Amino acid sequence: MRSFSRTGLYVLAAVAATVLLTSAVTVFIMRGAAGDRIVMSAEQYDRYSKLIALDEVAERIEEEYYGNVPSRDILVAGAASGMLDTLNDPYARYYSAEEYEEYLSSINGEYRGIGLLVGQPGDEGSEVLEVYEGSPGEKTGIKVGDIITHVDGASVANMPLEELSARIGAKSDEGAVLTLKRGNDTIDVTVYGDNITVSRVEYALFNQRTGYITISMFTGNCAEEFEAALDDLKDRKMTSLVIDLRNNPGGSLDIVVDVADQLLGKGMTIVSVGNDEEEREIYDARGDAIGIPVAVLVNENSASASEILAAAIQENNIGVVVGTNTYGKGVVQTTMHIQATGGWLKLTTDAYYTPDGDNIHGEGVTPDIYEELPEEYRSLAIRDIEQSDDSQLWKALEYVRSRAGKE
Numbered sequence: 047m048r049s050f051s052r053t054g055l056y057v058l059a060a061v062a063a064t065v066l067l068t069s070a071v072t073v074f075i076m077r078g079a080a081g082d083r084i085v086m087s088a089e090q091y092d093r094y095s096k097l098i099a100l101d102e103v104a105e106r107i108e109e110e111y112y113g114n115v116p117s118r119d120i121l122v123a124g125a126a127s128g129m130l131d132t133l134n135d136p137y138a139r140y141y142s143a144e145e146y147e148e149y150l151s152s153i154n155g156e157y158r159g160i161g162l163l164v165g166q167p168g169d170e171g172s173e174v175l176e177v178y179e180g181s182p183g184e185k186t187g188i189k190v191g192d193i194i195t196h197v198d199g200a201s202v203a204n205m206p207l208e209e210l211s212a213r214i215g216a217k218s219d220e221g222a223v224l225t226l227k228r229g230n231d232t233i234d235v236t237v238y239g240d241n242i243t244v245s246r247v248e249y250a251l252f253n254q255r256t257g258y259i260t261i262s263m264f265t266g267n268c269a270e271e272f273e274a275a276l277d278d279l280k281d282r283k284m285t286s287l288v289i290d291l292r293n294n295p296g297g298s299l300d301i302v303v304d305v306a307d308q309l310l311g312k313g314m315t316i317v318s319v320g321n322d323e324e325e326r327e328i329y330d331a332r333g334d335a336i337g338i339p340v341a342v343l344v345n346e347n348s349a350s351a352s353e354i355l356a357a358a359i360q361e362n363n364i365g366v367v368v369g370t371n372t373y374g375k376g377v378v379q380t381t382m383h384i385q386a387t388g389g390w391l392k393l394t395t396d397a398y399y400t401p402d403g404d405n406i407h408g409e410g411v412t413p414d415i416y417e418e419l420p421e422e423y424r425s426l427a428i429r430d431i432e433q434s435d436d437s438q439l440w441k442a443l444e445y446v447r448s449r450a451g452k453e
Contacts, residue, residue, distance in 0.1 A: 100125055122387055135394050137206050137379050143388040148215045149208060153265035153297065159215050160186075160222065160237045161244075163262060164194060165295055165347045166373060167205045170227065171195035175293040175347055176262070176427045178244060182218075186237040188226065191425030195232070196225035207295060208392070215239070247271035251282050256446060260290035260428070261305070264297025264351040269304035276308055286339040286446035288439070289355075292369065292428050296350025299378060299398075303329045306358045311335030314362045315401040317354045319378055326399065339449035340365025341442035344413060349373035356411045357400035366414040368442040376407030417441045 086094070104121050116124075119142070126140040141149060151158070161181020164172040174192045177184045194202060197213045214222050218239025226233050246268040249259040257279035261268060279287070299319070306316040310331035320326035342356045344367055353372045359365045380395040397405050417438045423431050433439065 119387065123389060126384075126387075126389070126391070130391075130393075133393075136204060137377065137392070137394050139206055139209055139392045141212070141390040141392070143390075145212050146390040149212055153263070154267075158218065158239045159211075159242050160188075160218050160239055161242050162188065162214075163293065163295075164207070164210065165293070166207050166349055166375070167194075167202050167210055169203055171202050172205075172207070172210055173347070174226075175295075176429070178242065181242060182237050182240050186235050188224070188235060188237070189228065190427040190430065191228070193227040194224050195227050196223075198223050199225075245271060247275050249275040249279065251279055251284060252443070254282070255285045255450070256443060257284035257287040258290065259287070261294055261352075263294055264301040264305065264355075268297065269301050272305050273308060284338070286341075286450040287336065287365075288341050288343065288442045288446060289359075290343045290428065290439075291348045291352040291356060292343050292345045292438070293347045294349070294352040295347065295373075296352055296375065299351065299354070302351035302354050306355050307331050307333055309336045309340065310358060310362055310364060314358075314364075316358045317401070318399045318403075319396045321396060335364060339446040341415075341445050342367045343438055343442050344369040344372050344411065345419075345438075346370055346373060346410075348411075350375040353406055353411050354398065354400075357404075357406065360411065360414065361401040366445055367411060368415040368417060368445065369413050369438050370416065370418055371412055372406075372410035374406055374408045374410035376405045376409075415441050415445060 104118060104125075107121065108115050108118075123140060123142055130138040130140060159182075161178035161183045162174055163176035163178070165175050166172070171193045174183075174188060174190055174194065177188055177190055194210070196202060197210070200213075202210050202213075214224070218237070221236045221238050223234055223236050226235060244262070244266075246262050246264070246266055247259060248262075249257065251257055257276075259272065259275050259279070261272065299317075303316050310316060311334060312330075312332055314331045314335070316329045316331055318326040318328045340359060342359050342365060344352065344356050348356065348369075349372065353375065356367050356372065360367045376398055377394045378396040378398050379392050381390050381392045383389075384391055397407065399405050400411075419431070419438055420435070423435060428436075
């Protein structure tokens with residue numbers, strides 16, 4: 047059995063008219079020039095017939111449109127994006143092969159870009175959560191707390207985070223024009239890309255006892271970096287641990303599972319994924335529980351994979367969650383290669399559930415210890431807040447130290 051070629055689509059009519067008697071009839075199609083025989087059900091024929099309509103639209107554009115006509119590849123990509131728009135899914139996306147390569151580079155920590163960590167876009171746009179030191183973004187004067195409202199004049203309100211990153215990345219070599227809302231002011235800046243290398247994990251040991259690990263995103267080499275940090279802190283005899291997930295927008299399910307596996311005990315559920323309760327895929331930990339007091343810091347920008355880790359630690363009684371309610375993204379996307387175009391399709395395919403069986407989509411993870419930062423510090427990057435002024439960090443430190451003995 048052969049699939050349709052484009053040239054074979056237009057020899058259907060005479061044969062189909064004689065055989066398409068009911069919806070249950072099998073359709074036999076002859077491609078005249080080659081003598082190929084294709085067998086399909088009437089239902090399959092109906093689906094392929096609708097694809098002919100897309101081909102006809104593309105041909106009419108190519109033959110009749112008075113302006114410059116994009117390539118057929120671009121037309122197909124536009125059609126794919128249009129289909130996704132009908133789903134009303136903010137996380138669905140079609141990538142060309144080039145866009146997907148840029149996306150992979152950005153999440154792997156080595157990429158060409160402007161050096162910003164931004165949050166999930168909302169009604170106003172996307173908040174700048176961190177500006178990497180020495181990056182083009184820093185040199186241009188972009189500040190933590192700025193809201194990116196437009197890229198090259200196009201609104202980014204409620205845009206999927208990956209699409210925003212791809213748009214900025216695609217324009218960065220030519221100069222991406224970002225419209226920023228800063229307080230009551232609106233400003234435009236043009237920023238040019240450069241090679242950026244980002245470590246996802248940083249750590250320290252406070253007073254020779256309390257380990258502190260911050261994870262900016264669950265991408266790239268995050269799991270390996272976390273393991274190295276944890277091993278070093280254990281070698282230095284830490285007796286308690288604070289994991290900082292504030293402003294972490296998420297990342298890969300596989301990576302956060304690998305990180306959680308280093309903290310939870312064998313058999314503890316990290317997360318379950320799927321729509322049917324009886325057929326959910328359950329991810330259980332395989333190692334040993336960390337065995338020391340743990341606190342996880344979160345805020346309203348902690349999303350997706352961050353929420354998976356926070357809930358896993360909270361609901362398995364490994365430690366407590368400290369801060370403010372998290373973002374509330376409880377769905378999982380799957381990326382699929384489209385062989386015919388070389389592009390990639392990302393769809394929301396599943397919901398995920400915490401160890402207690404809860405879906406936190408739209409709800410977030412509720413902290414065990416609620417603590418807000420003082421208002422004057424909420425517009426700063428976490429690393430720019432003096433430790434003595436970080437009330438959320440101190441709440442976490444107080445908890446783990448009280449369980450491990452005073453330092």
